[in-house]
Amino acid sequence: MPKDSGIGASSKRREDIRFLTGTGKYTDDINIHGQLYVHFLRADVAHAKLNGVDTAEAAAMPGVVRIFTGADFEAVGSIPCGWQITDRHGQPMQEPRHPVLAHGKIRHVGEPVAAVVAETRAQARDAAEAIVLDYDELPAVVDMKAAVAEGATKVHDELTSNLCYDWGFVEENKAATDAAFEAAAHVTTLELVNNRLVANPMEPRVAVGEYDRADDMHTLHTTSQNPHVIRLLMGAFVLGIPEHKLRVVAPDVGGGFGTKIFHYQEEAFCTFAAKALNRPVKWTSTRSEAFMSDAHGRDHVSKIQLALDADNNFTAIRTETYANMGAYLSTFAPSVPTWLHGTLMAGNYKTPLVYVNVKAVFTNTVPVDAYRGAGRPEATYQLERVIDMAARELGVDPVALRRQNYITQFPYATPVAVEYDTGDYNATMDKLTEIADFAGFDARRKESEARGKLRGLGVNSYIEACGIAPSNLVGQLGARAGLYDAATVRVNATGSISVMVGAHSHGQGHETSFPQVISEMIGIPEDQIDIVHGDTSKIPFGMGTYGSRSLAVCGSAMVRAAEKVINKAKKIAAHLLEASEGDIELKDGTFSVAGTDKSVAWGDVTLAAYVPHNYPLTDIEPGLEETAFYDPANFTYPAGAYACEVELDPETGHVKIERFSAADDFGNVINPMIVSGQVHGGIAQGIGQALLENCAYDADGQLISASYMDYAMPRADDLPFYSVDHSCQTPCTHNPLGVKGCGEAGAIGSPPSVVNAVIDAIQSGGMNVAHIDMPLTPSRVWAAMHAARTDAA
Amino acid sequence: MKLTMKVNGREVTGEVEGRTLLVDFLRSDLRLTGTHVGCDTSQCGACTVHVNGELVKSCTMFAAEADGAEIATIEGAAAEDGTLSAIQQAFQDHHGLQCGYCTPGMVMTAASLLKENPKPTEHEVRQYLEGNICRCTGYHNIVKAIMAASGQEMPAMAAE
Ligand code: FES
Ligand code: FES
Numbered sequence: 001m002p003k004d005s006g007i008g009a010s011s012k013r014r015e016d017i018r019f020l021t022g023t024g025k026y027t028d029d030i031n032i033h034g035q036l037y038v039h040f041l042r043a044d045v046a047h048a049k050l051n052g053v054d055t056a057e058a059a060a061m062p063g064v065v066r067i068f069t070g071a072d073f074e075a076v077g078s079i080p081c082g083w084q085i086t087d088r089h090g091q092p093m094q095e096p097r098h099p100v101l102a103h104g105k106i107r108h109v110g111e112p113v114a115a116v117v118a119e120t121r122a123q124a125r126d127a128a129e130a131i132v133l134d135y136d137e138l139p140a141v142v143d144m145k146a147a148v149a150e151g152a153t154k155v156h157d158e159l160t161s162n163l164c165y166d167w168g169f170v171e172e173n174k175a176a177t178d179a180a181f182e183a184a185a186h187v188t189t190l191e192l193v194n195n196r197l198v199a200n201p202m203e204p205r206v207a208v209g210e211y212d213r214a215d216d217m218h219t220l221h222t223t224s225q226n227p228h229v230i231r232l233l234m235g236a237f238v239l240g241i242p243e244h245k246l247r248v249v250a251p252d253v254g255g256g257f258g259t260k261i262f263h264y265q266e267e268a269f270c271t272f273a274a275k276a277l278n279r280p281v282k283w284t285s286t287r288s289e290a291f292m293s294d295a296h297g298r299d300h301v302s303k304i305q306l307a308l309d310a311d312n313n314f315t316a317i318r319t320e321t322y323a324n325m326g327a328y329l330s331t332f333a334p335s336v337p338t339w340l341h342g343t344l345m346a347g348n349y350k351t352p353l354v355y356v357n358v359k360a361v362f363t364n365t366v367p368v369d370a371y372r373g374a375g376r377p378e379a380t381y382q383l384e385r386v387i388d389m390a391a392r393e394l395g396v397d398p399v400a401l402r403r404q405n406y407i408t409q410f411p412y413a414t415p416v417a418v419e420y421d422t423g424d425y426n427a428t429m430d431k432l433t434e435i436a437d438f439a440g441f442d443a444r445r446k447e448s449e450a451r452g453k454l455r456g457l458g459v460n461s462y463i464e465a466c467g468i469a470p471s472n473l474v475g476q477l478g479a480r481a482g483l484y485d486a487a488t489v490r491v492n493a494t495g496s497i498s499v500m501v502g503a504h505s506h507g508q509g510h511e512t513s514f515p516q517v518i519s520e521m522i523g524i525p526e527d528q529i530d531i532v533h534g535d536t537s538k539i540p541f542g543m544g545t546y547g548s549r550s551l552a553v554c555g556s557a558m559v560r561a562a563e564k565v566i567n568k569a570k571k572i573a574a575h576l577l578e579a580s581e582g583d584i585e586l587k588d589g590t591f592s593v594a595g596t597d598k599s600v601a602w603g604d605v606t607l608a609a610y611v612p613h614n615y616p617l618t619d620i621e622p623g624l625e626e627t628a629f630y631d632p633a634n635f636t637y638p639a640g641a642y643a644c645e646v647e648l649d650p651e652t653g654h655v656k657i658e659r660f661s662a663a664d665d666f667g668n669v670i671n672p673m674i675v676s677g678q679v680h681g682g683i684a685q686g687i688g689q690a691l692l693e694n695c696a697y698d699a700d701g702q703l704i705s706a707s708y709m710d711y712a713m714p715r716a717d718d719l720p721f722y723s724v725d726h727s728c729q730t731p732c733t734h735n736p737l738g739v740k741g742c743g744e745a746g747a748i749g750s751p752p753s754v755v756n757a758v759i760d761a762i763q764s765g766g767m768n769v770a771h772i773d774m775p776l777t778p779s780r781v782w783a784a785m786h787a788a789r790t791d792a793a
Numbered sequence: 794m795k796l797t798m799k800v801n802g803r804e805v806t807g808e809v810e811g812r813t814l815l816v817d818f819l820r821s822d823l824r825l826t827g828t829h830v831g832c833d834t835s836q837c838g839a840c841t842v843h844v845n846g847e848l849v850k851s852c853t854m855f856a857a858e859a860d861g862a863e864i865a866t867i868e869g870a871a872a873e874d875g876t877l878s879a880i881q882q883a884f885q886d887h888h889g890l891q892c893g894y895c896t897p898g899m900v901m902t903a904a905s906l907l908k909e910n911p912k913p914t915e916h917e918v919r920q921y922l923e924g925n926i927c928r929c930t931g932y933h934n935i936v937k938a939i940m941a942a943s944g945q946e947m948p949a950m951a952a953e
Contacts, residue, residue, distance in 0.1 A: 016885040019893025020877060020900065022827015022867035029826035122812070202831045202839060202894040202928050254829070254894030255928050287832040507892030507929045677888045677934060684931030708836035708926070716922035716932040721915075746931075 006520035007737075010673035013512045014527075015505070024252040027206035027223045028284050035208065035280035036065055038270065039124035040112040041131050042292065046140035046364035046701020047155070048106040050133065053114050058130035063123030065277060067131070068115040068269070070103025076272065079265055080237035081329035082229075084478040085165045085338055085360070093165035093360070096156040098328040100238070100265045100272070106135060107155055107327035108364050109703050110292025115269055117281060140701030144301060144322040144361040155327055155362040164325050164334065164360035169342040173415060177355035180316035184307035188390035193773040194378045196299035196324065196695040197688075198711060199371045201506075203254020204285035205294065209270030213278055216245055220271045224250040225260045225504050226544020231536050232481065233263040233331065239272055243536075246271075250534040253506035257685070258370040259294045260506070261546045262331035266293070291706040296695055297371020299324035300337060304382040306390050314351040314405045319382060321358045326367035333369045334360060339477050340375030340465070340547075346414035347383045348425045348461045348639060349405040354415045364701040370546065372685055372747040376464040384460035384752035388759070389770060398756070399438075399459055403429060406461075411733075418465060420637045422730040425461055428663040429641040432459070435723045436643035436661035444645070444658075445764065454648040455658070456761025462642065462749040465635035466741030467552030467732075484631035485554035486541040489518070489561040491569075491624035493610035495603035497522075497529045499561075502542015503554035504534050508678070508743065510550060513671040514558060517737065521562050523588035524602055540627050548741025551670065552636050552732065559736045560628035568624060572605050575616045636732045636740035640664035644687075644753040648761040653782030655691055655758055661723040662749060667731040667740040675742045679724045682746020688714040689747075690754035694775050712775075768792070796860040800825065801869030809856045815849075816840045818856035819866060827867040827897045831926065838925030841898035842866045848905040850924070867897035870904070880904055880942045889938035891929035898925050903939045912943055 003009040018024045055067040079098040086092055102113045114131050118124035139153045146152060147162040155162055168174060181187060208221040218241055224230050227248040234248075235241040253260060266283050273281040285293065300321050307316040323337035342356040391398035406425040413419045433439075441457050448455035468474075471482035488500040497518060503510055515529035532538050542554065566586060573591035574581040583594045592599035608615055609624040645659040662679055669675050692712035696705045705711040731738025751774065758776050762769045767788035772780055797806045800823060807822045819825045819842070828851060831839035840851040843865040871877050877885065880903050890896040899922070906913060906921045913921065918936050927935060937947060 012885055013888065013890075015893070016890055017877075019890055019896050020867075020881040020884055021871050021875075022825070022897050024827070024893050026826070026829075026894070028830075029820075031821075122810070200928055201892070202837065202926060203829070203892065204831070252893065255892040257928070287834070287837075509891070673888050677891060677930060680931035680933040681891060681929045682931075685928070707834045708832050709834050713836075713926050713928070714931075715926060716936060717916075717919040719919075719932055721936070722931065722933055 005526050006516055007670050009516060009671065011512050011516055011526060011671055013509050015509065015511045026203055026252045026254055027208060027221050030208055030221050032208065032210055032280040035282050036117050036119060036277065037121040037124050038115050038117045038273065038281055038283045039121065039128045040266065041114040041116065041128040042289065043102060043106040043109055043111045043113050045106060045137055046109050047138040048135040049138060050102055050104055050106050050113070050135045052134040054132040054134065055114065058116060058127040061123070061127040061130060063119040064127045065117045065119065068101060068273065070099055070101040073100040074103065076100060077238040077240065079263060079268065080233050081334065082233065082331045082480050083335040084480065085167055085334045086478060087165040088168035088171055093334055094159045094163070095329060096159055100268050108366055109701060110366055112265055117273055117277060140364045142363055142365065142697050142699060142701050144324055144363060147361045147363050148359060155364055162362040164362055167338050167358045169338070169356045170416060173353055174355045177316045177318050177353040180353050181305065181307045181318060184315055185310040186308045186394060188306045188386055188393055189303065190386045190389055190771060191303045192382065192385060192771060194298045194300040194302065194381055195689060195774045197297045197371055197693050198291055198695050199257040199259035199294060199297055200713060201255030201257055201260065204287055204290045205260065205264065205266065206284045207267045207270040208280060208282045209274035210280045211274040211278060217247065218245060218271055218275065219247045219249065220267055221249045221251065222267050223253050223260055224248070225253065225256040225506060225546055227504065227534060227536050228502065228542050229544050230263050230267060234268050234271065238268045247537045250504055253504065256506045257372045258297065258374055258546060261544065262295050262369055287708065288706055291711065292366055292703055295330045295367050295369035296326065297368065298378060299368050300378045302382050304386045306386045308390060312394060312396060312401060312404060314349050316353040317345060317351050319345060319356050323358055323360045324365065324368050325360050325362055326365045327362060328367050330367035330369035333367060336370050336375040341379045343416050343418045344376050344379040344463065344465060345383065346416050347380065348407060348463050350407045352415060356416065365697055372682065373744040376744065377748045377751060380462045380748050381752050384462065385755060388756045399429065402461055418635060421634055421733040423637060423639050423665060424728060424730050425639060427728040428639065428665050429461065431663035431725055431728050432641040432643055432661055435663060435725050436659065441645065448647050454650055454761040454765045456646050456648065456757040456759065456764060458644045458753040458756025458760055460642055460749065460752040460756060461639070462745070463637055463639040464744060464748050466548035466638055466744070467632050467636035467735065468547035468549045469635055470633060471631050481543070482631065483543055484629050485543050485557050486627065486629045487554060487558035487561050488540045488625065488627040489558065489565050491565055491606050493607055495524065495528065495606040498532055499529065499558055500532045500539040501554050501558060502539055502544065503550035504545045506545070508545065508550060509671065509674045513674055514555065516670050517555060517559065518562055521566065522586065522602060548743040551737065551739050552735055552741050553630060553632055555737055555739065556632070556735045557628045557630035560630055561626045564626035564628060565624055568620060569605050571620055572608055572615065573600050576600050576605065576608060576614065633734040636667065636735065638664060638666050638740040638742065638745050640745060640749060642749040642753045644750070644757040646757040646761055648758060648781070650765055650785065653778040653785060655776055655781060657687060657720050659723070660720055662725070662746065663728060664726045664742065664745050665728045665730055666726050666742045667729055668738040669726055669729065670739065672726065675726055676724050678742045679746045680722055682744060683722050683750045684714050684719055685747045686750025687719060687754055690751040690774050691776050692718065794857055796857060798859055798862050798864055800864045801866060811855065811857060813856045814852055815854040815856045815859050816851035819851060825866050825868050829894055829897060831894065836926070838898040838902060839895055841901045841925065843901060843905065848902060867900060870900060880907070883938040883942035887934050887938040887941055889930065889934045895925060895927040899927065899935055903942065906939065907943055912945060915940065
């Protein structure tokens with residue numbers, strides 16, 4: 001019988017009511033009396049020397065209050081990068097200045113060059129058209145390998161080259177890894193592209209800056225996944241505003257997927273201009289602007305090699321990746337191809353030697369940073385594609401090859417510096433075998449073939465690292481912040497509870513799932529508990545939501561704070577019941593003395609805390625409110641097995657997803673309905689990457705996929721119903737809830753199975769196609785099949 | 794120019810520029826911020842409303858063109874006392890929304906679909922949602938919610 005409340009219940013989401021009735025409060029819904037509007041004039045060339053910005057005519061246009069250019073921000077800090085990588089030779093990465101508005105040089109299409117502030121949005125936009133830019137175009141740096149070739153044009157003149165860093169991991173393993181390749185019985189080599197994507201949360205970014213001169217108080221309303229991080233980065237590094245004079249509010253946020261983690265120029269601009277003009281300043285991104293200013297994702301070009309011995313055991317993995325940073329370093333950009341990618345390159349397998357080399361490259365493109373999965377999809381894709389290819393080359397079953405090499409003993413220290421605490425990869429593969437109905441595949445294939453179609457089955461495993469992250473560890477790895485989280489549990493006099501959490505919910509349903517945990521711990525109804533998030537003036541602190549960390553890190557802080565509350569409440573109950581504290585038990589919202597019928601209700605204890613007439617005032621303070629900070633001991637390691645079944649039209653190259661199945665191990669699950677929803681969304685994004693989405697630049701650095709006309713978003717009729725299961729549960733061993741995180745798994749686990757399935761379908765038609773780069777559009781698939789047919793003829 | 798229209802059963806008047814889009818009039822002038830803007834190429838459907846009973850992307854229509862029209866937005870979908878419509882309730886019951894940004898457009902689109910086709914197949918639902926993008930849900934639970942709202946049995950694959 002499924003539970004109807006508490007941990008494990010599919011409680012319906014309370015936040016849905018406001019979203020379903022149009023009463024959600026997103027940042028663009030905020031309008032402040034007297035507000036001005038800013039329109040950013042954005043570069044329409046990729047690379048140029050900027051000689052001047054003539055604003056004279058525009059400044060005289062109706063409604064224009066002021067026009068800002070790069071010169072206005074010379075005294076202001078650089079948009080900071082939050083992570084410093086140390087290269088193979090022990091040197092720090094190259095880190096260019098990132099101005100709020102372009103100054104002296106334009107480095108990517110979409111870079112803001114001038115900002116027009118006017119009384120209405122239309123006036124600001126009209127005036128921007130009258131600004132005249134004087135620039136000399138420079139050759140655009142677009143291709144990564146060309147960017148790091150001798151004599152390449154430099155994106156940043158002050159740097160020695162376009163190479164941000166050349167990272168080796170683990171450098172000490174390199175020689176041994178190379179030796180293992182020498183000794184291998186079989187080596188499989190695959191070169192592939194992990195296509196550049198745009199996160200595309202449906203709500204474009206918005207910022208509203210506000211300034212109260214009397215209190216010298218700044219407020220920024222922004223579409224952020226982590227308001228405290230924005231306060232930290234913008235306050236300390238860009239504008240020099242101390243924390244107590246800067247409030248950052250992220251109200252309802254319409255999806256993030258990573259791209260709303262980062263601190264952007266527009267936020268700094270609106271905060272700065274609100275003070276300069278002493279009026280609120282609002283910016284609302286259009287979708288076209290979003291395409292050329294939201295940090296992009298992925299964009300790796302990789303070569304991976306897998307070495308096997310004569311018994312098909314994996315003996316070594318070696319990779320070389322070029323990772324596009326874009327024109328500037330976005331907040332977490334340097335960490336994505338390194339610590340979020342290299343550390344996962346062992347996958348689910350007991351390969352003794354792994355060596356990862358990553359060259360991060362500056363180009364004249366939009367900055368690239370974390371997008372759902374961030375580094376882990378890139379690692380998984382390489383590994384799970386090369387394993388499939390190896391299985392084909394060796395003529396063995398790809399599932400059997402994986403099972404043979406699975407890690408089965410835990411904890412397991414990988415050769416890439418992380419320790420998996422727990423897992424059971426065979427269990428998820430067993431579950432997948434069942435839900436994906438492998439047994440029925442041959443019959444389905446025959447049925448497809450009878451209709452002149454090809455059918456393919458693709459399978460893969462994945463592992464990822466969530467619950468980011470132990471602060472002492474990430475500090476050693478170059479993070480410039482701690483990655484703990486915080487929560488305050490405030491119990492009111494009548495026993496209801498407000499929990500202030502550092503995690504931010506922008507679709508994840510924290511307002512529903514977090515109370516389930518407190519309800520379970522105390523035994524009061526979920527509706528007695530509310531979650532407060534998204535406002536630095538209301539919550540103690542927090543590093544926000546990304547890397548599937550909310551429950552594993554912030555949820556753990558909440559549990560710790562609730563434990564403190566319960567301990568104090570037990571003391572009060574002991575006093576009221578005239579018993580010793582050690583004998584007090586809390587169950588179903590009632591404190592009782594073990595072995596007696598003496599009891600007192602939760603609400604009577606909380607009332608006593610606030611009306612302490614009969615209260616141990618000499619021993620404990622009145623009130624019932626506790627805060628906890630939680631710093632995780634390790635990452636968490638969700639893992640699973642995914643299967644995709646496609647039908648391919650050999651005439652057109654069109655791929656249709658017929659079935660998609662996911663068996664995940666997320667450890668303990670708080671709300672299964674929400675978890676399934678997270679997996680569905682991740683799978684859709686992964687299928688989008690595999691079949692549809694591509695952020696494309698031409699050789700001149702023009703973004704040629706800058707709207708939904710050109711960037712193919714997955715739509716309802718591109719996708720099937722998914723079969724998802726999370727009943728395989730090996731609880732995390734080091735956090736109090738035993739949870740691992742589920743937000744990114746779908747996007748990490750799905751691209752390889754889609755591509756594996758398409759290759760399987762093509763090969764079943766007798767065509768020798770080893771690999772096709774994503775997205776597997778009909779034209780690419782058709783071209784690959786056509787080439788194979790021509791070769792064979 | 795001046796205009797008058799009936800929005801969710803109430804008569805409203807306003808003063809707009811010729812270039813003001815219907816969605817901007819709804820959001821900025823009437824403060825009906827449930828209707829969202831997700832794109833600038835009429836591709837996403839976040840702005841979907843009903844104009845004289847027809848499904849319309851309110852970013853594709855000038856406010857002036859809606860002079861005299863009857864408009865229904867998400868704010869009018871629930872009953873006066875706040876009781877959700879069958880479609881809204883099905884979206885909550887089946888977790889058909891996450892961040893909620895596409896949701897008003899999805900609900901308005903679903904209402905039109907079920908008016909035209911009270912018992913749509915899964916395929917018909919997916920086809921009808923062609924103009925509405927959701928980045929969060931992967932559509933699984935949206936399709937499921939709409940089929941549930943139509944009172945149909947769920948296909949086996951939609952069970953999870
Ligand atoms: S805002 Fe109207 S279709 Fe996107
Ligand atoms: S629920 Fe977020 S876009 Fe649909």
